[in-house]
Amino acid sequence: MRVEDGDEFVETLLEWYAENGRHDLPWRDPDASRFEILIAELMLQQTSAEQVTGVYDEFVEQYPTAGAVLAAAETDIGEAIEPLGLRKRTEYFRRASAQLLARHDGRVPDSRSELLDLHGVGEYTAASVLAHAHERDASAVDTNVARVLARAFGSESAEPESPEMWDLSDRLAPSGRCDDFLHALIDFGAAVCTARDPNCESCPFEAACEYETERSTDE
Incomplete structure (x- = not known):
């Protein structure tokens, strides 16, 4: 080729x-919210889809919004994602959620620069969120x-x-x-x-x- x-x-x-x-991966469900897709992309960093599948559904059911994440105890978030390893993701979720609430009324932004400002979001994650959550090119x-x-x-x-x-x-x-x-x-x-x-x-x-x-x- x-x-x-x-x-x-x-x-x-x-x-x-x-x-x-x-097609059956839960974060690819057409009904998945933009916040749920952001959570999936953060979980998938250095982690296989199979591992993420084991914790994703329960996590987004308990914490479907940035407000729910921020309202939870840090230890509860850590325990929920412990099977994934990389416990630093607890901080990613909480700090990114705080930024979403403070700057975007809890919504996931649709600009590359604003996504890159979120804690834990790099070039790949920002581009993935644009494509998967906002259907952008x-x-x-x-x-x-x-x-x-x-x-x-x-x-x-x-x-x-x-x-x-x-x-x-x-x-x-x-x-x-x-x-x-x-x-x-x-x-x-x-x-x-x-x-x-x-x-x-x-x-x-x-x-x-x-x-x-x-x-x-x-x-």
Whole structure:
């Protein structure tokens, strides 16, 4: 696959996602609130979807709003997310909730700069919230997304901080479908284009993928 074949890549990936994506993840429910999506994105930092699934439903049921989070005891929040590790997220939730209440009447902002001002929110999380909570045209690159794009397009850099990766993601992102596109990249990286022992035999890009070509040559 080459960068100039970007439209075909996106179309094929979205078709794969429609059939194979993890559509049952609770934070992908169309009825999930913007605050619940923000909570999910904070939980998913350095944590698998499987781990987050184990605590997410109960957490957002108990703490559905910024006000509910801030009203809870810090120890209660910590205990609720303890299975995820990274206890510093307790501070993320409480400080971000306080900022939402003080600056945005408890609502999740829809601008990149305002999202980045929230405690615990970085470039990837801000872009994800824009795409998933506000249905904005925004692309985001984490380790898994960078791996998929680097392999498919033969990029020399697979670092998520690489400007090349973000530029490629921006160019590929389909207007009006960035939400699905980001989910598709994440799910494809988790199910097929894994870090170790990728399932190239079931990959729809096998014939054109630069990574598979090099892998076959090495074998």
